[in-house]
Amino acid sequence: MKFVVSSSALLGLLQTTGKVINSKNTLPILDYFLFDLKDGALKITASDLETTLVATLPVENVEKEGLIAVPAKLMQDSLKEFSEQPLTIEADESTWEIVVSWKTGKFTIPGTSGLSYPNLPGLGEEKQLVKVPVDSLLNGINKTIFATADDEMRPVMNGVFVSIAPGGITYVATDAHKLVKYTTPVDTDLTASFILPKKPANLLRGVLPREVSDIQMEFDNKNVLVTLKNYTLICRLIEGVYPNYNAVIPTNNPNKVLVDRLELLNGIKRVAVCANQSTNLIKMDIAAGKIDLTAQDLDFSVAAQESLTCDYEGDPITIGFKSTFLVEILSNLETTNVQIDLADSTRAGVFRPVYDETPETDTLMLLMPMMINA
DSSP: OEEEEEHHHHHHHHHHHGGGSOSSOSSGGGGEEEEEEETTEEEEEEEOSSEEEEEEEEOEEEEEOEEEEEEHHHHHHHHTTOOSOEEEEEEETTTTEEEEEETTEEEEEEOEESTTSOOOOOOOTTOEEEEEOHHHHHHHHHHHGGGOOOOSSOGGGGEEEEEEETTEEEEEEEOSSEEEEEEEEOOOOOOEEEEEEHHHHHHHHHHGGGOOSOEEEEEOSSEEEEEOSSEEEEEEOOOSOOOOGGGGSOSOOOEEEEEEHHHHHHHHHHHHTTSOTTTOEEEEEEETTEEEEEEEETTTTEEEEEEEEOEEESSOEEEEEEHHHHHHHHHTOOSSEEEEEESOTTSOEEEEEEOSSOOSSEEEEEEOOBOTTO
16 A cells, blocks of 8 residues: 555544544454555544444555555554645555655554454445435534433433434434424425434534535434545444423423523623532522522532523512523523523423524523522
């Protein structure tokens, strides 16, 4: 194997695909990238058995094609020290020695045979296909992934639930304390659903901003294959039945707050400094025209209070929320104003962005309250 490649282009692809590789792997070969040089293009594969990401990079001056496994950390650490310049990479498939040379020098690292690298899992005959606009998939992941759980007992909540229905896709994530539901229109007649794990969802967040055309997703009951311009991602889906999220969204919320999102967010951040460190509880006293935010930590004799103006329809209400969750929700809404729908102090608050014009998408974020005397 011998070819010439841009140092920065190669490093960029290695850093992206390298995010798949775990710090501790069950198989030694998973500490390597698979380099497959064929037809003037270099395919770089990284895998942890559950998730596999393949990147394609055009290269120049190909003298010999080949297949070799390259030590991931060593290769990345070496390339970080280069400015943009052409590199000649040559691999001896008898000794598995890899020589990287440039205008003023070279380095040699040990590779290994790529034949033992895990094969890409295939999709079954029952596979289904949907084409999704880049913005739909990227926004769906961005708006929901922060609400996913890290729960070994309930693995179905550790990913983003993707529900495809004629005309649209709904992305949902919840950790039982907060829930996000984002619906966007998509031209499809398909009815299907799957749970995308958090790790591949984060990988897609990194590569989707560079895409311009629709994304093709093929899936069966075990795996999903996402095809992009220069990347292919295949991962094992989370198996199980996702919770009935619609059942926990309160529908009768007579108390409605309209407030400036940034004013509320910054007020919560200021007051939260004095919140109890174990509960992070912030109390909200809401009445006509204002919201009083209060937090205290009796153990350290600290307290904070701030009043904000708002538009409010409903009876006076006092409700408590975890400040860190409030900050997450308000930070992931992009509009100037936010509407909070409340029923009473024991039922979830529903947060919605307020747009100047009716949007095509629908965003709903839900947060469970805390006991105020906790």
